[in-house]
Amino acid sequence: MPRTVPFTKGHGTGNDFVLIADPDGELDLTDDQVAALCDRHFGIGADGMLRVVRSTAIDEGAAAAASGAEWFMDYRNADGSKAEMCGNGTRVFARYLLETGLAGIDDGLSIGTRAGVKRLTRSDDGFEVDLGPFAIAPDETLVRARGLPVARPGVGVDVGNPHVVVALSSVSELADLDLAYQPLLDPAPRAGANVEFVVPEDPLVRDGVGAIRMRVFERGVGETLSCGTGVAAAALAVRHWAGAAAPDRWIVDVPGGRLGVRVSGESVLLSGPASLVYTGEVALA
Template sequence: MRTLSFAKGHGTLNDFIVTVDRHDNRPLSAEDVRLLCDRRAGIGADGVLRAVVAKEIPDWGGDPAIWFMDYRNADGSIAEMCGNGTRVFGRYLLDNDLVSGREVEIGTRAGVRRLTFHSDGSISTAMGPVIIADEPVQVALNHGAATFDASKVDVGNPHAVVLLGPDDDLNALDLTQPPVWTPPEAFPHGVNVEFVQRIDDDHLAMRVYERGAGETMSCGTGVVASASAHARAHGSGSGHIRVDVAGGVLSVDLTGDEAILRGPAVIVGRGEFLLPD
């Protein structure tokens, strides 16, 4: 057996296991991650955040001294980015004196992300530019029983954002099965799908089906993708938008070339887990 020291945290109930492997000596297999994230046989989480010094990451071309967030989905697959995960990762690093100061940078597979720690306990992540493609995409639920037009959005990872109409009921959508999309080649590596209800011009509600995890209580990159698609649909590329998710409230500040995601992040427990050899 192998002993893994871990912490458990969440950002608006999007929950993660955090572990430190400074020199990349203890890589986790997909089977390890699936077991850790199993809510009956393991600890239970939407994903695993492994902290590695960036110089140990193959092909990393940035600052070698910063911490790299090696993120895995609950099914063991690798993801480029995780917005809520960056805040939980930052909270863990700060609480354990692995970083200091009001602002820090971390490495991700989508590039460097800057975190800002606020006096109210919230954390902001500078998410970089959001790219919304013009190519048409459709998303279907329940084997095609319900079909929606969607926007293809890149926030360092792929999203299909459905802006619901005034007669659509966000809470009635069945997200127990994965959505399917057309054309299939639009998202060759899978996609996070967001369903978004407008409350008013700067206030949205959202549900999300995350690739590799299923429906989750929150998705930070999905919130950014949703706010950006909503702003574009209403002729604006900037503004402050509140997004209600099942796990709480997040906010997005949009400028011409940057999206800032802000919300809570807490560490709720620590322990050791026995992984099979």
Template sequence: MTFPWLKGHGTENDFVLLPDHDGTIHGELEGAFVAALCHRGRGIGADGVIRVVRSQALGEQSAGEWFMDYKNSDGSVSEMCGNGIRVFALHLRQEGLIDPEQPLVIGTRDGDKSVSFVGDEISVDMGTPEVRGVSKVTADGRTWEAQDVRTGNPHAVAFVERLTDAGSLLTEPDYDTATYPDGVNVEFVVRRGAQHVAMRVHERGSGETRSCGTGACAVAAAIAHIDDAARPVTYRVDVPGGTVHVTWNADDRLILTGPAEIVARGEMEWIA
């Protein structure tokens, strides 16, 4: 079949976007097809695939017209993607599918998200985080205590002396499967200064990525919890692909702000 596609990224966390407004092009968006598209040797190459589809077409109960149908690069389903939703919103704006002067609500598997355009960047209300207990993670033969934080996706946040302590991250870190029966994103974090941190992340279903939006939110929530920080409080989070900012506001919600870019587009004939 022949279909349109776009390539975009948020702080180098990259995605293939598939416009499929009425849901008739890609059916159930098969996992094997997603994995093949994301393969960096045989496909377009990406950390995940985002189908741009109307909520009604998927039967989703959302206040937003548009739904972000997101899957990881291995074809597995993900609840939320903080970088991906900014790329999604930018695409809608560039294609004239929304009024950028009006409030924008996008449906996701983690519920509706409010999105706003702030200068050259995009802000997303990521909701209220759940800061739970602690467990252990192991990478490159070393083990750390990790804070359990839920920001749409599950996260284990470990503070390390150096980001290189986690090793190559070519393999998934070991984690407590009782705490995370459906897998987990693991963040390795160092403090850079007051309300300023840097992180690396191994995402379930994608491996190490250049950035993770829900992960940056989880890191900010973990630090604010440890420091007993008064709200509102904003953290700068440096990732290998750039910088995002996370505000935990007085309404107990996390606001993720960062850039997004569309870098390529085309049509392709897919030969299964």
């Protein structure tokens, strides 16, 4: 008989996840099993899966365990593929740890990921996660997308996972994008990339805080209502384009809500809400 496991459904600004607790690393989920769980027609439905496992119980968690991070976020895309990191996922993961009593956050909470250990603290709207150092690529990437009449240049931004950010001219141009089709990148990154399309608000900066709107196509998933690392990448790209006078604080509106971005030295931090929606049991495919 198929194995039945408990699960929790959660989301951060509409970026939704299936969480499965596997503290001792006993589950060896295949790509197909993860994809079945995330299927919106035949499964629970989600943009990805978060396996809650102790850092000592997963080979990729050795460095996290050595740094004192008890828990590792084994994040998988909706197609089952492994991903380095998920900004919204870290906040939902933290919410789960707190509400199930597996961890506290009084002095901060460290979580292991494939992109290193990420530290979370409470914020006014939920949690803030330090995504760590970021890098902006020196060369442009040409992006073709359904709904754009001509290809547009994009800038590569690495925030633990790869992104390409494209600036658009208007809200209507952003709305006209058909992200049911995957954008094409030239040159194509070897491991793929999430692609963000952004429009600056008018004015771009108000009271020292920048503001933009964004839509995103996530590799291995498709268009999502929100992407935490994508939000950070989009703010960093617009900040880069705006020049030396650009602010370090940004508000980013996505279809699923609003997130905050803060640049501190060489690191970028992401803040926003995280919710757990329901629990249940599911038979693994």
